[in-house]
Amino acid sequence: MSSVSVRQIRKSFAGLTVLDSVDMEIAPGEFVVILGPSGCGKSTLLNVIAGLDERDAGQIFIDGIDVSDLEPSQRGLAMVFQSYALFPAMTVRRNLSFGMEIAGRPKTTIAEKVAWVAKLLQIEALLDRRPSQLSGGQRQRVAIGRALVRSSSICLFDEPLSNLDAKLRAETRVELKQLHETLRSTMIYVTHDQTEAMTMADRVAVMHKGKVEQFAHPQSIYEKPASLFVAGFVGSPAMNFLQGRLDHAGRFQVGDIGIDTSGYGFEDSSRERDVVLGIRSEDVSVVDQGTPESIPATLAFTELLGADALSWFQCLGKRFSVRLGVNEARAMQPTVGLCFNMAKASFFSAASEQRI
Amino acid sequence: MSYVVSSRNATFGSRAARIGMYAFLVASAIFFLLPLLLVVINSLKPMEEIRQGNLLALPINPNFDAWVAAWQSACSGLDCGGVRPGLWNSIKITVPAVVISTLTGALNGYALAQWKSKHANLIMLLVTVGLFIPYQAMLYPTVKILSTVGMFRSYVGIVFVHVVYGLPYTTLLFRNFYIGVPDEISRAARMEGATFLRTFWSIILPISTNVLVVVGILQFTGIWNDYLLGLIFAGNDSMPMTVQLTNIVNNSRGAAFPNVNMAAALITAIPTLLVYFLSGRYFVRGIAAGAVKG
DSSP: OOOEEEEEEEEEETTEEEEEEEEEEEOTTOEEEEEOOTTSSHHHHHHHHHTSSOOSEEEEEETTEEOTTSOGGGGTEEEEOTTOOOOTTSOHHHHHHHHHHHTTOOHHHHHHHHHHHHHHHTOGGGTTSOGGGSOHHHHHHHHHHHHHTTTOSEEEEESTTTTSOHHHHHHHHHHHHHHHHHHOOEEEEEESOHHHHHHHOSEEEEEETTEEEEEEOHHHHHHSOSBHHHHHHSSSSOOEEEEEEEOTTSOEEETTEEEOOTTSOOSSOOOSEEEEEEEOGGGEEEEOTTOTTOEEEEEEEEEEOSSSEEEEEEETTEEEEEEEOHHHHHTOOSEEEEEEOGGGOEEEETTTOBBO | OOOOOOOTTOOHHHHHHHHHHHHHHHHHHHHHHHHHHHHHHHHTSOHHHHHTOOTTSOOSSOOSHHHHHHHHTOOBTTBOOTTHHHHHHHHHHHHHHHHHHHHHHHHHHHHHHHOOSHHHHHHHHHHHHHHHSOHHHHHHHHHHHHHHTTOTTSHHHHHHHHHHHHHHHHHHHHHHHHHTSOHHHHHHHHHTTOOHHHHIIIIIGGGOHHHHHHHHHHHHHHHHHOOHHHHHHSOGGGOOHHHHHHHHHTOOSSOOOHHHHHHHHHHHHHHHHHHHHHHHHHHHHHHHHHHSOO
């Protein structure tokens, strides 16, 4: 267990800013997921923490010690790569023991460690095979084994599940989470898959254009996104947005309809400005058209998802998704009104795109 | 490896096409093999049969006398020891020159494939330029440099020249191979604490067998068959076989012995033929591996 502290890390490639002053404090034993679309800088951040990529400015601290100028192997961390990066000409056993051989550990220790990790990951039967003789899932386990075998206090994962099929991915996700419960090492996990982020993380860092937009518990990222980007990126279907204006009395004005916002806890009480209302599909209810404080909408189509249904409406020129019971969705009228649960809504400043 | 063409449904037209193809292949094979066949036939003839002047006639009394003479008693100038001393010189020059230029090229190529910057591209460009400048243009400066450091016309000198002239070629081939090796493998090795050289030796070289064989063969053939550099840079006691062969063939003293000349030429060619026969499989595989990745 070790803490990791990322301070003011900057990096640019050929004039393009990849990391724009990133700060992150990771507690010992925490499982942190760095989530973001491709090109947001998440893998670069991981590589800078690992020491594989140079930073332009800033520092990395591990357990309070500045490791910014140390070689990767001196930082006491292990890493699982997206393509697994097993050493092709070596058996699984040598893949696992290579790092310890270089470190000059005694043969008996190496053998014990390899046996321990092989048992933990159930790869004992594969030890004398070569990577080319393994399936994707098996290679994945060996790659994880190679990271765990030296009992590093910090483990880095660079999209480790993205090359597996959906079923295996779901299984490995659960196993990794259990592994973390058992080993309690600090884990930093990069992914673009929000399901992985939501299910595995103690905290999620959502990155966008080289910046950490929000670093919080997965549930608060879902319920209280800190910015318009986080709101749109996390959650499926994406959050519904409605542009409007807060008037002096604190009512949300959209067209000629005014909606009471007293149920919403504003963090910032300034009024009279342009805002964006964000609302998840499960926080919208369907009422008769003309009901006060409801927005008129026409039904476009309905997706039946088995357990529930998603109805898509055309509403003030925008597409709105509403999560409903299957029977309710089947009996839907073509023209209705939509009401929002203000306690669960999010308001963003139209100018800064930040939560207010 | 092999393309199986179903013959069950072969129509007349496709059968005719196949016959045509085989006829062409056989004709080409004859065209390329005929000179070799002539050399073999005539090296087995005694001088009386040669003097009859019919190059294509099969030997009446085939024997290896000419081969024995070529091996140990043919004369070049005043020296009548056959090509035997040259064979040993050629081995002494070729083996270290091939090993050094191949391994150094591999190391260079790996470094250049790893080093991703504008400077690396510039160096790669210079290496490629080095590849295209003909030897003749570099001969004089090389002679000057080597004689300044006292390596001109010496054994070390000729090996050095072969290594240096081979490096652009081997570097380029290895670099192009290593560009296709995923970067994450080297990064993983670095995470495990392996140094650059350790990564190269323990992880990268073991996956390079095919390209090592291809480059090794190309270098071996090139250096073994070299005449120009051997003639200029090798010392009198380290002349390679090719130079000795020319001396025997061009010997102006005494009578000409075409059968001995042909036998000497064949002996000189045997090592390269052997290398191809023994490693042809790797050779084809290595070339294919370079052509289509994965």
